[in-house]
Amino acid sequence: MGVSDEAVRRVVHEVITEILPAVPGDRIPGGAHLRDLGADSIDRVEIIMALRERLGVDAPLAGFSDLPDIDHLVAYLCEVTA
Amino acid sequence: MNVGIEALNVYCGVTSVAVPVLFEGRGLDATRLGNLMMTAKSVALPFEDPVTHAVNAAKPILDAMDEADRDRIELLVTSSESGLDLSKSIASYVHRHLGLSRRCRMLEVKQACYAATGALQLACGYLAAGLSPGAKALVIATDVSLVNENASYTEPAMGTGAAAVLLGDDPRVLDVDLGAFGTHSYETFDSARPGPTFDVADADRSLFAYLDCLTNAYAHYAEKVADVDFATTFAGLAMHTPFAGIVRAAHRKLAREHRLPDADVDFARRVAPGLEYPRLVGNLCSGSVYLALASLIDHLRPDEPVRVGMYSYGSGCAAEFYSGLVDARSTAEVGRMRIGEHLAGRCELTFDEYKRILADNADCLVPVADKRIDPGRYAEVLDRVTGPRTLLACTGVRAYHRRYEWIGAGA
Numbered sequence: 017m018g019v020s021d022e023a024v025r026r027v028v029h030e031v032i033t034e035i036l037p038a039v040p041g042d043r044i045p046g047g048a049h050l051r052d053l054g055a056d057s058i059d060r061v062e063i064i065m066a067l068r069e070r071l072g073v074d075a076p077l078a079g080f081s082d083l084p085d086i087d088h089l090v091a092y093l094c095e096v097t098a
Numbered sequence: 099m100n101v102g103i104e105a106l107n108v109y110c111g112v113t114s115v116a117v118p119v120l121f122e123g124r125g126l127d128a129t130r131l132g133n134l135m136m137t138a139k140s141v142a143l144p145f146e147d148p149v150t151h152a153v154n155a156a157k158p159i160l161d162a163m164d165e166a167d168r169d170r171i172e173l174l175v176t177s178s179e180s181g182l183d184l185s186k187s188i189a190s191y192v193h194r195h196l197g198l199s200r201r202c203r204m205l206e207v208k209q210a211c212y213a214a215t216g217a218l219q220l221a222c223g224y225l226a227a228g229l230s231p232g233a234k235a236l237v238i239a240t241d242v243s244l245v246n247e248n249a250s251y252t253e254p255a256m257g258t259g260a261a262a263v264l265l266g267d268d269p270r271v272l273d274v275d276l277g278a279f280g281t282h283s284y285e286t287f288d289s290a291r292p293g294p295t296f297d298v299a300d301a302d303r304s305l306f307a308y309l310d311c312l313t314n315a316y317a318h319y320a321e322k323v324a325d326v327d328f329a330t331t332f333a334g335l336a337m338h339t340p341f342a343g344i345v346r347a348a349h350r351k352l353a354r355e356h357r358l359p360d361a362d363v364d365f366a367r368r369v370a371p372g373l374e375y376p377r378l379v380g381n382l383c384s385g386s387v388y389l390a391l392a393s394l395i396d397h398l399r400p401d402e403p404v405r406v407g408m409y410s411y412g413s414g415c416a417a418e419f420y421s422g423l424v425d426a427r428s429t430a431e432v433g434r435m436r437i438g439e440h441l442a443g444r445c446e447l448t449f450d451e452y453k454r455i456l457a458d459n460a461d462c463l464v465p466v467a468d469k470r471i472d473p474g475r476y477a478e479v480l481d482r483v484t485g486p487r488t489l490l491a492c493t494g495v496r497a498y499h500r501r502y503e504w505i506g507a508g509a
Contacts (some may be wrong), residue, residue: 078306
């Protein structure tokens with residue numbers, strides 16, 4: 017059984033606030049791209065690498081290139097951890 | 099048989115702009131400087147192009163060789179994503195202005211920022227095959243930047259210049275571990291130069307591909323080579339450097355994957371020495387990893403044989419991890435090119451000067467039948483270069499044929 021959407025979203029919010037401390041964890045819109053939250057390209061790399069590590073995901077980073085927003089990021093992480 | 103790099107030099111222009119000055123001028127967010135990790139970028143003058151960069155990088159190497167050795171250069175390869183003509187190679191102009199033998203093969207190759215490493219490996223294979231004992235090959239990576247304010251945070255990271263790599267059977271700079279390589283390639287559209295005036299790039303796709311390829315190319319290398327340990331096999335790492343921040347992230351990724359206990363200490367010891375020059379120059383495209391190698395050798399200053407790892411990545415994408423030995427001869431050979439001194443001697447431009455030069459450079463690669471370029475227009479900037487330099491300059495184009503002359507710069 018895969019990890020629930022809710023659990024993945026919680027980890028996503030945790031990681032985002034660790035790397036972008038100025039972003040309030042309880043106010044991260046699902047329709048926003050990491051860029052919209054102020055993440056530069058290195059922040060985005062660090063966020064995705066931390067999520068892969070924390071959720072035990074082996075999928076290549078390339079699979080994360082086209083995700084338009086955080087909702088899609090959560091959905092993709094659920095898919096690859098299933 | 100030992101084969102590898104006998105001599106290495108870079109040419110990174112004679113002018114630069116400080117990255118914080120560029121950030122301020124463009125209104126970029128200064129809090130991003132920390133992740134970018136870039137200090138300055140080289141800027142070409144409007145009489146410079148991929149030919150002049152290549153010749154200006156290789157000339158000091160050839161000047162240090164006797165005529166008999168120069169005549170043993172039997173292969174000249176230029177690698178570039180700044181081609182000047184769809185048929186005629188940059189190499190043909192470079193061959194002429196370096197005065198190479200007419201018995202020398204010449205060609206130009208392209209695979210974004212990977213191309214020079216591909217050419218180096220093919221040339222090493224040719225030399226190691228012993229088909230022409232004592233032969234040498236000259237691989238020159240040469241590129242110009244086309245980015246302007248439209249490129250946002252990529253603009254401060256793009257450099258200009260060339261790296262010249264002389265290969266042969268007396269590898270005084272890098273004794274390449276023949277057969278010890280790992281490759282990883284597939285088709286993707288992460289960045290490209292669809293025309294002679296602009297680049298297109300997808301930052302996430304490109305950086306993620308760079309990082310995936312590093313893991314996979316290194317894994318392929320480790321499969322092929324016995325007893326490799328990421329923590330202990332390499333005294334230093336020279337990596338393609340689109341900007342220094344991504345190299346730090348790439349090292350952190352490998353450090354996690356290989357369970358290194360203290361990534362920051364390891365980064366400072368084995369990777370940061372190879373970033374000293376790239377941080378002052380910007381991305382040199384396929385010459386970038388060789389600028390990093392020069393930086394690594396000049397700052398590690400090995401006095402006994404140690405192994406270094408090399409990582410090359412080119413958009414599109416193709417990547418390779420390979421290795422070689424450096425020693426005291428490497429320190430002496432790279433040191434005599436005085437690369438650090440030349441970088442420090444560049445004329446530092448104001449933001450307004452930079453903008454004017456950028457505008458004059460915009461059509462550098464656009465084919466035209468005729469034009470004249472007067473290097474004398476830039477005398478005031480050239481006078482501010484520290485140390486006398488003799489440079490090849492493009493003076494124009496006549497019936498599509500590019501014209502070059504030697505000029506003096508610096509005081």
